[in-house]
Amino acid sequence: MADAVRYDVIVLGAGPAGSAAAKRAADRGLSVALIDRAVFPRHKLCGALISPRANKAVKEVHGIEMPDDMYLPSRAVEFKWNGEVLRDITAPYDLTYSNRLDFDHWLRNSALAAGAENWEGTRVSRFLDTVNALELSDGRRLEYGVLIGADGAASPLAKHLFGQAFDNDKIAFAFEAEADQPCDGVSDASMSIDFRIVRWGYGWNFPKRKTRTIGLGGIKSVDQDLKALMAQYLELEGVDPGSVTVKGAHLPGGDYKKKPGRGNILLVGDAAGFVDAITGEGIALAIESGAMAGDAAAEALAADRPALAETHYFGAVKPIQAELDRVRRIRGIVYAEAFEKHFKDRLRHSDWVGTAFFDVLSGERTYAEVEKRFAKKAFTKALQGVASWPSKMRRKRAG
Numbered sequence: 033m034a035d036a037v038r039y040d041v042i043v044l045g046a047g048p049a050g051s052a053a054a055k056r057a058a059d060r061g062l063s064v065a066l067i068d069r070a071v072f073p074r075h076k077l078c079g080a081l082i083s084p085r086a087n088k089a090v091k092e093v094h095g096i097e098m099p100d101d102m103y104l105p106s107r108a109v110e111f112k113w114n115g116e117v118l119r120d121i122t123a124p125y126d127l128t129y130s131n132r133l134d135f136d137h138w139l140r141n142s143a144l145a146a147g148a149e150n151w152e153g154t155r156v157s158r159f160l161d162t163v164n165a166l167e168l169s170d171g172r173r174l175e176y177g178v179l180i181g182a183d184g185a186a187s188p189l190a191k192h193l194f195g196q197a198f199d200n201d202k203i204a205f206a207f208e209a210e211a212d213q214p215c216d217g218v219s220d221a222s223m224s225i226d227f228r229i230v231r232w233g234y235g236w237n238f239p240k241r242k243t244r245t246i247g248l249g250g251i252k253s254v255d256q257d258l259k260a261l262m263a264q265y266l267e268l269e270g271v272d273p274g275s276v277t278v279k280g281a282h283l284p285g286g287d288y289k290k291k292p293g294r295g296n297i298l299l300v301g302d303a304a305g306f307v308d309a310i311t312g313e314g315i316a317l318a319i320e321s322g323a324m325a326g327d328a329a330a331e332a333l334a335a336d337r338p339a340l341a342e343t344h345y346f347g348a349v350k351p352i353q354a355e356l357d358r359v360r361r362i363r364g365i366v367y368a369e370a371f372e373k374h375f376k377d378r379l380r381h382s383d384w385v386g387t388a389f390f391d392v393l394s395g396e397r398t399y400a401e402v403e404k405r406f407a408k409k410a411f412t413k414a415l416q417g418v419a420s421w422p423s424k425m426r427r428k429r430a431g
């Protein structure tokens with residue numbers, strides 16, 4: 033067997049989380065291998081609404097801003113309820129709609145330019161934690177000081193560590209299609225979110241330069257036929273379901289990992305379950321957690337104690353985890369059947385709900401403030417009584 037190649041840090045997965053981890057570790061002077069099974073540019077199912085918080089994270093970690101031709105800016109937003117437009121709002125800032133083929137390639141190139149080595153088109157066949165090594169499918173071995181798993185919602189590394197990548201009762205599933213409705217040149221092409229097309233989830237119709245990205249997602253264990261709902265939703269949005277290719281993917285639905293990793297192995301982004309279960313936003317959290325893991329690796333290796341990486345990282349991601357707890361509690365109210373009428377009414381009339389939505393997307397307002405406001409208003413009792421997971425799942429557990 034050929035000699036093993038050794039890196040300070042190996043990052044598995046070159047999506048937004050992996051590229052951020054690799055960039056940060058390389059910037060801190062570490063040798064880094066950035067592995068992905070795909071060859072870039074590669075597709076990734078995603079609405080690719082790059083929120084202001086995500087744009088800010090890109091700037092902080094990579095020091096770059098999306099070039100104009102990589103996104104479509106727009107401020108027009110519609111809140112919908114089973115196809116009915118409840119409200120038209122103008123966002124207080126540009127929302128930017130990109131595509132993951134270009135966006136991820138661009139971020140990965142930034143990590144490579146910082147010195148991370150490119151191991152694309154590479155599969156890992158075995159994790160050899162006891163000797164801090166990976167075996168690749170061609171038999172080669174790579175050794176690491178710290179291993180960072182940025183390998184997505186179905187993370188093979190999380191599965192290796194914990195026996196499963198996610199809890200099937202708590203994971204969300206989404207369908208998406210690209211409709212042939214180019215929005216380039218359309219003045220302020222509107223996005224819409226349909227809050228009632230599915231239970232414990234929502235639908236989205238995002239304008240893109242060359243298409244419209246239409247999708248819906250919800251907690252998988254809720255008793256509903258997401259695929260059939262997707263066909264209905266496409267029709268409501270004026271698209272013949274037979275004219276598009278519908279694809280599906282898992283995405284974390286609020287069940288993040290309390291301890292995302294073990295010793296010198298860290299999980300970031302979707303692999304750690306870091307997705308906002310109300311807005312569906314995962315890109316900002318992927319970049320933020322990736323950079324935190326890069327920093328944690330650098331601290332632990334500088335102290336010559338790689339196993340301390342988890343201590344640094346678990347501490348750093350606590351604010352993300354606390355926010356995701358709040359998101360889950362608030363979601364329990366927003367999606368509770370008992371509050372359906374009230375929620376619809378708020379979407380239609382409440383200026384505060386409209387403003388909070390954009391403030392959260394921009395990172396200007398935290399869910400702590402949102403929760404405080406909910407608690408202050410009519411929901412004090414509800415906050416105590418409503419669980420953060422759907423009722424069917426709760427019944428199953430109790431029974």
Ligand SMILES: Cc1cc2nc3c(=O)[nH]c(=O)nc-3n(C[C@H](O)[C@H](O)[C@H](O)COP(=O)(O)OP(=O)(O)OC[C@H]3O[C@@H](n4cnc5c(N)ncnc54)[C@H](O)[C@@H]3O)c2cc1C
Binds near residue numbers: 049067081083155312
């Ligand atoms: C339908 C849908 C719509 C979404 N819309 C939005 C949105 O509009 N805005 C938003 O902010 N978020 C959205 N999200 C969430 C967002 O896509 C994720 O949170 C984000 O991609 C997480 O980034 P990541 O780097 O952790 O993982 P990923 O982007 O999934 O990257 C993981 C990488 O790991 C690689 N990989 C996987 N397994 C292996 C392996 N065994 N070996 C090597 N490499 C491997 C993959 O090839 C991939 O490149 C959406 C998700 C879905 C499913």
